[in-house]
Amino acid sequence: MTRVIIVRHGESSYNTERRIQGRTDVSRLTEKGCADASKVGKALSSISFSAIYHSPLQRAKQTAEIIYSELKTDSQKSVTPQSSDQLMEIDLPLWAEMLSAEVKVKFSEDYHIWKERPHELRMLVKDAQGTREHFPVLSIYEQAQSFWQEILSRHQGETILIVAHNGINRALISTALGIPPSRYHSLQQSNCCISVLNFAGGLGEPVQLESMNQTQHLGEVFPSLRPDHQGVRLLLVRHGETEWNRQTRFQGQIDIPLNDNGKKQGQTAGEFLQDVTIDFAVSSSMMRPKETAELILAHHPNVNLELQDGLREISHGLWEGKLEKEIEEEFPGELERWRLVPAEVQMPEGENLQDVCERSVASWQSIVEAALAKKLQTGLIVAHDATNKTLLCHVLGLSTENFWNFRQGNGAVSVIDYPSGLNGLPVLQAMNITSHLSGGVLDKTAAGAL
Numbered sequence: 438m439t440r441v442i443i444v445r446h447g448e449s450s451y452n453t454e455r456r457i458q459g460r461t462d463v464s465r466l467t468e469k470g471c472a473d474a475s476k477v478g479k480a481l482s483s484i485s486f487s488a489i490y491h492s493p494l495q496r497a498k499q500t501a502e503i504i505y506s507e508l509k510t511d512s513q514k515s516v517t518p519q520s521s522d523q524l525m526e527i528d529l530p531l532w533a534e535m536l537s538a539e540v541k542v543k544f545s546e547d548y549h550i551w552k553e554r555p556h557e558l559r560m561l562v563k564d565a566q567g568t569r570e571h572f573p574v575l576s577i578y579e580q581a582q583s584f585w586q587e588i589l590s591r592h593q594g595e596t597i598l599i600v601a602h603n604g605i606n607r608a609l610i611s612t613a614l615g616i617p618p619s620r621y622h623s624l625q626q627s628n629c630c631i632s633v634l635n636f637a638g639g640l641g642e643p644v645q646l647e648s649m650n651q652t653q654h655l656g657e658v659f660p661s662l663r664p665d666h667q668g669v670r671l672l673l674v675r676h677g678e679t680e681w682n683r684q685t686r687f688q689g690q691i692d693i694p695l696n697d698n699g700k701k702q703g704q705t706a707g708e709f710l711q712d713v714t715i716d717f718a719v720s721s722s723m724m725r726p727k728e729t730a731e732l733i734l735a736h737h738p739n740v741n742l743e744l745q746d747g748l749r750e751i752s753h754g755l756w757e758g759k760l761e762k763e764i765e766e767e768f769p770g771e772l773e774r775w776r777l778v779p780a781e782v783q784m785p786e787g788e789n790l791q792d793v794c795e796r797s798v799a800s801w802q803s804i805v806e807a808a809l810a811k812k813l814q815t816g817l818i819v820a821h822d823a824t825n826k827t828l829l830c831h832v833l834g835l836s837t838e839n840f841w842n843f844r845q846g847n848g849a850v851s852v853i854d855y856p857s858g859l860n861g862l863p864v865l866q867a868m869n870i871t872s873h874l875s876g877g878v879l880d881k882t883a884a885g886a887l
Contacts (some may be wrong), residue, residue: 438594438635438636438637439589439592439593439594439595439596439597439635439636439638440595440596440597440633440634440635440636441596441597441598441599441633441634441635441636442481442484442486442596442597442598442599442631442632442633442878443599443601443606443609443610443631443632443633443634444477444500444504444598444599444600444601444629444630444631444632445600445601445602445603445606445626445627445628445629445630446466446470446474446492446496446497446499446500446600446601446602446628446629447466447467447469447470447471447472447473447474447477447496447499447500447503447628447629448466448467448469448470448473448628448629449464449465449466449467449470449496449628450464450465450466450467451463451464451534452464452467452470452628453467454536455536455537455538456534456535456536456537457529457532457533457534457535457536457537457540458496458526458533458534458602459526459527459528459529459530459532459533460494460525460526460527460528460529460530460533461533461534462494462495463534464496465495465496465499466496466499466500470496470500470628470629471499471503473628473629473655474499474500474503474504474629475503475504475506475507476629476654476655476656477500477503477504477507477629477631477654478503478504478505478506478507478508479507479654480631480654480877480878481504481507481508481598481631481878482507482508482509482513483877484596484878484879485510485513485596486508486513486516486596486597486598487516487592487595487596487597488516488519488591488592488595488597488598489501489504489505489516489517489518489519489597489598489600490518490519490520490521490524490588490597490598490599490600491518491519491520491521491524491599491600491601492520492521492524492525492526492600492601492602492605493520493521493522493524493525494525494526494602496602497524497600497601497602498518498520500600500629501518501598501600502518504598504600505517505518518600521584523580523581523583523584523587524584524599524600524601524602524605525580525602525605526601526602526603526604526605527573527574527576527577527602527604527605527608528571528573528576528577529560529573530560530562530571531544531560531562532544547560552622553861554619555574555618555619555621555622556572556574556575556617556618556619556621557572558572558573558574559571559572560572560573574608574618574621575618577604577605577608578608578611578612578618580605580608581605581608581609581611581612582612582640584609585609585612585613585639585640586639586640589636589638589639589640590639593638603626606626606632607621607624607625607626608621609634610624610632610634610646610649611624612640613634613636613640613644613646614644614646614833614835614839614842615835615839615842616833616834616835617834619834620833620834620862622862622864623832623833623834623862623863623864623865624649624650624833624864624865625650625660625864625865625866625867626650627650627652627657627660629652629655630650630651630652630660631648631650631651631652631654631878632646632648632649632650632651633646633647633648633649633878633879633880634646634647635647643841644842645841645842645843645844646842646843646844646868646869647844647869647879647880648844648868648869648870648871648878648879648880649865649867649868649869650865650866650867650868651867651870651872651878652867653870653872653873654872654878658709658710658712658713659850659852659866659867659870660852660866660867662814662854663856665856666854666856667856667857667858668809668854668855668856668857668858668859668861669805669808669809669813669814669815669816669854669855669858670814670815670816670852670853670854670855670866671804671805671808671815671816671817671818671852671853671854671855672710672713672715672815672816672817672818672850672851672852673818673820673825673828673829673850673851673852673853674706674726674729674730674733674817674818674819674820674848674849674850674851675726675819675820675821675822675825675845675846675847675848675849676695676699676703676721676725676726676728676729676819676820676821676847676848677695677698677699677700677701677702677703677706677725677728677729677732677847677848678695678696678698678699678702678847678848678882679693679694679695679696679699679725680693680696681693682696682699682847683696683698684760685760685761686758686759686760687753687756687757687758687759687760687761687764688750688753688757688758689750689751689752689753689754689756689757689784689787690723690749690750690751690752690753690757691757691758692723692724692725693724693725694724694725694728695724695725695728695729699725699728699729699847699848700728700732702729702847702848702874702882703728703729703731703732703733703848704732704735705848705873705874706729706732706733706848706850706873706874707732707733707734707735707736708736708873709850709873710733710736710817710850711736711737713815714814714815715734715737715740715815715816715817716740716808716813716814716815716816717740717741717743717808717811717813717816717817718730718733718734718737718740718741718742718743718816718817718818718819719742719743719744719745719748719800719804719816719817719818719819720742720743720744720745720748720818720819720820721744721745721746721748721749721750721819721820721821721824722744722745722746722748722749723749723750723821725821726748726819726820726821727742727744727819729819729848730742730817730819733817733819734817740817745800745804746796747796747797747799747800747803748797748800748818748820748821748824749796749821749824750820750821750822750823750824751784751787751788751790751792751793751821751823751824752784752787752788752792753784753787753788754784754785754786754787754788755767755768755784755785755786755787756768756784756785756787757787768785776841778838779837779838779840779841780836780837780838780840790823790827790837790840791837793823793824793827793837794827794830794831794837797820797824797827797828797831798827798828798831801818801828801831804816804818805855805859806859809855809858809859822845823840825843825845825851826840826841826843826845827840829843829851829865829868830842830843832853832863832865833865834862843868843869844869844880845869846869846871846874846880846882847874847882848871848873848874848882849869849870849871849874849880849882850867850869850870850873851865851867851868851869851870852865852866852867852868852870853865853866854866
């Protein structure tokens, strides 16, 4: 496995001014940007990197240098940061150095395309060769693919660090997972956030987004709502561990309760979310997510818990109650198909992923619609591994073929915003936060069987 840790640069002077940076190299890290970069370095100080790559733009280069200064061991120090032009920020030449508010007015039609259909944004750029068409989002996606094709073959089985920018980082994650350029704004990257990707091989081979946009090392529970947010935020949690998770026994719709570790995970998730205002809560009607939700809501006694059958775990049918080796004996080759082509597997006397997707998305949409109608801002949703993964596919416009691209640890929290209500696309703000459980940036929870 090749592990890639992706960091966005620290806060810059242009960030504070809400000024478009693109490929301009004028802005510098603020005092907060430098301090946060140091916090990233401390959070990553126990990880041994084979290589550190950064954008040549000074805000990213300086962030990488500060992170590098916090790495302690001689083996870490032997890996010096190196610049890569393929990590340059998205190129917005007609907007660079302008305030976002100015762009909205001066380029109102293009700005609308940028927000609603980013893959269609076109700029006419004049250079030495004359006037040419430039598609910023499509171009940054091509750049990200080129970077992956070069780097992954060079670092098979190693751990590398990338320090770059909001736009290119989104494109790197999107091209790894197959998220289309039309969903460019459906991922978020905060200053000095940490995201983790695990590659089985090269681009196009299995890859897992272990976590995205972690900001807990900066003292934030998760990214704050944007000032123009008008919709609802959903905190999607996977239930705590069960004894069958620990045994890697398939539970599906057999109603197994939390074990002691699972209860502890629920309590810890509750402490993590205790200062977050929660307006409503919904859980799968099964025991393990219901218990987890109740442990979290112990800190929110005025919030009622609603149960929805649509959020139940996938029915594994005749696989339920069995260990992997037992399933392999009875249904030879089917587990391998489940790992490689999950969308094509029909569980014997159970469900397939399309069944799960249809019922879980229907529940999800009804939750979003009800919250918007009541003008509720933040909701807690507690469900299961397969349910959560199908919902993440839905949020990012992916099919259930991408099911295994997402990790969901027991007790982990993901954050999904609907900043424009149902009129706009959802935004995955953060995914699979487990720092409250593991104390670090890597997911150490026992994910176990579904």
